[in-house]
Structures are given as structure tokens and as C-alpha cells.
Amino acid sequence: MQTVLKEKVNVDAVFRSFKDEGPSTRSGWEHKRIEPRYVKRKKGEVLKVQEVRRSYGQRKGKRLQVHFVIHCQDDRYFHLVYDADKIIWILLYEFDDQILFDEKEVNVEIQWDGLSGSKN
Numbered sequence: 001m002q003t004v005l006k007e008k009v010n011v012d013a014v015f016r017s018f019k020d021e022g023p024s025t026r027s028g029w030e031h032k033r034i035e036p037r038y039v040k041r042k043k044g045e046v047l048k049v050q051e052v053r054r055s056y057g058q059r060k061g062k063r064l065q066v067h068f069v070i071h072c073q074d075d076r077y078f079h080l081v082y083d084a085d086k087i088i089w090i091l092l093y094e095f096d097d098q099i100l101f102d103e104k105e106v107n108v109e110i111q112w113d114g115l116s117g118s119k120n
Contacts, residue, residue, distance in 0.1 A: 003094045010091040011080070011089040034066055036080060039091060047072040 008107075014035045032055065039047040047070075054069040063085035070078050077095040 001096045003110045005094060007041065007091045009089050012038040013055060018027045036068055036070060039080065047076070047078070058100050
């Protein structure tokens with residue numbers, strides 16, 4: 001089961017310009033340019049990223065979106081997107097099980113209206 005969030009979030013991430021094999025680099029991430037570490041939600045919840053299960057880039061015309069399936073504390077799984085053109089992070093979905101998006105790419109169109117979460 002998945003829960004649609006479409007929530008604008010703040011993310012602490014490491015951005016790399018070159019291959020880094022230093023002691024602070026997580027194993028398996030030496031070649032990646034962006035690595036999310038923490039996701040901060042508007043209501044104050046902070047999600048610590050335990051593992052990035054999958055990441056892939058997706059072009060939308062000239063724009064680049066980078067998608068992440070992240071595993072956080074308490075066995076929570078999320079689909080997180082970085083939109084390089086708009087310079088924003090969106091928490092799209094929360095999943096009950098990580099298997100849902102491990103093996104396929106998802107085509108997502110972000111139409112951001114500046115609001116976050118539900119309109120209740």
C-alpha cells in the first residue's frame with residue numbers, strides 16, 4: 001500500500017562534484033552525485049535516511065529530476081524527488097513495503113503550486 005504525500009520538504013544531502021572514496025563516504029555511494037541524509041517535514045518530523053534503496057535520474061524536457069527510494073527509521077520507505085530546475089525536494093509517497101519501487105522507474109510529473117500536503 002502507498003500513501004500519496006506530495007509534500008515539499010527540506011533535505012540535508014551531500015552533493016559531490018567528483019568521485020570521492022574518503023572515509024566519510026558511504027559504501028556504494030562513491031560514484032553518486034547526490035545523497036540524501038535527512039528529510040525534514042514541515043510539522044517538525046525528521047526522517048533519518050538509513051539507506052537509499054534506488055536512485056535514478058529522469059529528464060522532463062530540459063529539466064532533470066532525481067528520484068530516490070529511501071529506507072528510514074522504523075522500516076519506513078519513501079519516494080523522494082529532487083527537481084534540479086525548481087531546486088526543491090518533494091516527498092511523493094510513503095510505502096508499507098520497499099518492494100513496490102525497487103525494480104521499476106516511475107514517471108512523475110511535478111506540478112508544484114507552492115502549497116504542501118493536504119488542503120484540509
